[in-house]
Amino acid sequence: MKVMVCLKQVPHQDARLDVNADGTWIQEDNIKFEINSYDTYAVEEALRLKDAGDAEVVVVSIGPDRVTQALRTALGMGADRAIHVKDDAADAADALGTAKILAAIAKEEGADVIMTGLMSDDGNASAVPPMIAELVGIPSATGVTATEVSASSIKVERELEGGAYEVVELPIPCLMAIQTGANQVRYASLKGIMQAKKKPVDVKTLADLGLADSVGAAHNKTSTDKIYIPIKGDSAEILEGSTDEIVSQLVTKIKELGLL
Amino acid sequence: MGTILVVAETQKGAIREASYELVAVARGLAEAGGHEVNGLVIGSGVGELASEFASKGAGKTHVVDDAAAANYNVEIWSKAIKAAAAATGAELILISNTPTGWDVAPRVAAGLDAAFVSDIFKAENGEGGFKFVRRIFNGKLGAEISSKGQTVATVQPGAVSAFEGSSEGGTEALSSDTSAGVKFVEIKIAESTGVDLTKADVIVSGGRGVGAPEKFPEVIQPLADALGGAMGASRPVVDAGWLDHPYQVGSSGQVVAPKLYIAAGISGAIQHLVGMKASNFIVAINKDPDAPIFEVADVGIVADLFDIVPALTAAVTAAKG
Numbered sequence A: 001m002k003v004m005v006c007l008k009q010v011p012h013q014d015a016r017l018d019v020n021a022d023g024t025w026i027q028e029d030n031i032k033f034e035i036n037s038y039d040t041y042a043v044e045e046a047l048r049l050k051d052a053g054d055a056e057v058v059v060v061s062i063g064p065d066r067v068t069q070a071l072r073t074a075l076g077m078g079a080d081r082a083i084h085v086k087d088d089a090a091d092a093a094d095a096l097g098t099a100k101i102l103a104a105i106a107k108e109e110g111a112d113v114i115m116t117g118l119m120s121d122d123g124n125a126s127a128v129p130p131m132i133a134e135l136v137g138i139p140s141a142t143g144v145t146a147t148e149v150s151a152s153s154i155k156v157e158r159e160l161e162g163g164a165y166e167v168v169e170l171p172i173p174c175l176m177a178i179q180t181g182a183n184q185v186r187y188a189s190l191k192g193i194m195q196a197k198k199k200p201v202d203v204k205t206l207a208d209l210g211l212a213d214s215v216g217a218a219h220n221k222t223s224t225d226k227i228y229i230p231i232k233g234d235s236a237e238i239l240e241g242s243t244d245e246i247v248s249q250l251v252t253k254i255k256e257l258g259l260l
Numbered sequence B: 001m002g003t004i005l006v007v008a009e010t011q012k013g014a015i016r017e018a019s020y021e022l023v024a025v026a027r028g029l030a031e032a033g034g035h036e037v038n039g040l041v042i043g044s045g046v047g048e049l050a051s052e053f054a055s056k057g058a059g060k061t062h063v064v065d066d067a068a069a070a071n072y073n074v075e076i077w078s079k080a081i082k083a084a085a086a087a088t089g090a091e092l093i094l095i096s097n098t099p100t101g102w103d104v105a106p107r108v109a110a111g112l113d114a115a116f117v118s119d120i121f122k123a124e125n126g127e128g129g130f131k132f133v134r135r136i137f138n139g140k141l142g143a144e145i146s147s148k149g150q151t152v153a154t155v156q157p158g159a160v161s162a163f164e165g166s167s168e169g170g171t172e173a174l175s176s177d178t179s180a181g182v183k184f185v186e187i188k189i190a191e192s193t194g195v196d197l198t199k200a201d202v203i204v205s206g207g208r209g210v211g212a213p214e215k216f217p218e219v220i221q222p223l224a225d226a227l228g229g230a231m232g233a234s235r236p237v238v239d240a241g242w243l244d245h246p247y248q249v250g251s252s253g254q255v256v257a258p259k260l261y262i263a264a265g266i267s268g269a270i271q272h273l274v275g276m277k278a279s280n281f282i283v284a285i286n287k288d289p290d291a292p293i294f295e296v297a298d299v300g301i302v303a304d305l306f307d308i309v310p311a312l313t314a315a316v317t318a319a320k321g
């Protein structure tokens, strides 16, 4: 069984977010990046399939040079090989363009199972995974928190609202967008990291995938015109002063609420 | 002008409130842009609900009524929505950003080769498309997005008030392929174990900013105890296995409204906010002055929680004498 995992590298969750000069994205220079939190669970879920049988795990990422680091980490965790789509035009693609690239790779690889994260921590689109499935023509399930694989199908639990789950059975081939907490993610071992150095990372461009004329900024159907730090409006009264002063103001408030 | 298609969701035999919020967004756009509004209802035995949707704002409502659609199914839904888009020539398709919406909407957009924008809370007519406002980076930044051509958008539940007017239009059966490879098995409800946050007068919740599992019993729980309340948490804390799921507050955890909610080291992503913003009084402690949690807090403290929380615990204990 061939399992393809789509992973995105995103700004570290604790990175400082400053708006860039043209106001359309964040300032990405000199900040730390990491594997999208949701995608770490997708990698783990794929590796569990491998541990349980004879699956090959291929990790795929679209992004600039820095993405190599994310792919190496996944290889260090145990993935078999990596594909890095490195092309400025690919980086500029919107969600549908991104999905077209990943769908092309899924078809080329003949992936039986595609695993992704539910959402990216930067753009928060939750868009790419079902799009890939639609373009490849396979079923999909999002918000997956548990999987049970048999020969020709996968039974998954999809998280709904407020503690409810939907159990569905997907015929293979299929795509699953994994929710955080689905498993406990392993760390790359020292041995794994050493072995990863010898594992192949294929670098591809849009031209290699036959997409040079259909994906990229010029083909986007959505564009980000402006990003900004939301104005806090008439919200919180900010307490100032030393820790003792702040705490005594808080105690007064709690007394006013009748809770002390 | 073209048509705006509003896709309804049913829950416990009724149209969801969120579907009427979609109607409100559609009616707002139609008022300025002159669009026609149409509805779509998918399910089994949903004829009456479709009539209700048609008369309460959605206008002419297309219905896919089939025993196979008794439970949500991604394939049946994506085919039905694409069929309705073709039948109406919809310029804009609105779907709620719910577990159903985020499962099906991107498939529809890809199938139609249309623009897709998710989890929007504001929409306007643009030139040859639409303009939307949404949040990115888990609520930390706002973003204005424009779309070109046919557009599929999901709308954040609760972002606008539900439409309360009426409309005419009636219903019309829509034929759509209801075969599917995906099989529904069952709905499971997580067993609740012990912790019932909904009964607490005071909840002290810790987030990823608490940093380590042992800090919950050491720092967060003592303040909850001093105030006679309960301890809660954001999702990453539960995902990491630091606390069990019953402690989780938010859209996929418990929805609470205590007299006092203290959030320490929680940024304020929408999925957390929907679980606690109805609290009577909210105190947020976060070292990032731009954290979105301050948008819903009554009182904010921009500081290290490890300075404030233990000092507050001591002061509360002292105040009790």
Ligand SMILES: Cc1cc2nc3c(=O)[nH]c(=O)nc-3n(C[C@H](O)[C@H](O)[C@H](O)COP(=O)(O)OP(=O)(O)OC[C@H]3O[C@@H](n4cnc5c(N)ncnc54)[C@H](O)[C@@H]3O)c2cc1C
Pocket: A013, A118, A119, A143, B138, B206, B207, B208, B209, B210, B233, B234, B235, B236, B237, B248, B249, B250, B251, B252, B253, B254, B264, B265, B266, B267, B268, B269, B270, B271, B272, B275, B285, B286, B287, B288, B291, B303, B304, B305, B306
């Ligand atoms: C479908 C879906 C369902 C979800 N359901 C839920 C849900 O039910 N509940 C939920 O909570 N989330 C839920 N989420 C996740 C949500 O999107 C956020 O990822 C999550 O709420 C973030 O948790 P956090 O605020 O603890 O972490 P972060 O966003 O990482 O924030 C940590 C905060 O701690 C602050 N901090 C760090 N150190 C300190 C310190 N020493 N002192 C003070 N402040 C400090 C930082 O400034 C930061 O603001 C869901 C997401 C999805 C997609």
Ligand SMILES: Nc1ncnc2c1ncn2[C@@H]1O[C@H](COP(=O)(O)O)[C@@H](O)[C@H]1O
Pocket: A006, A007, A008, A009, A036, A038, A039, A042, A060, A061, A062, A063, A095, A098, A115, A116, A117, A118, A119, A120, A121, A123, A124, A125, A126, A127, A128, A129
């Ligand atoms: N640039 C990318 N490279 C690889 N996978 C991606 C990329 N962008 C999105 N994905 C996948 O799609 C998921 C959802 O992302 P999004 O639709 O952007 O919220 C992510 O968790 C990844 O699995």
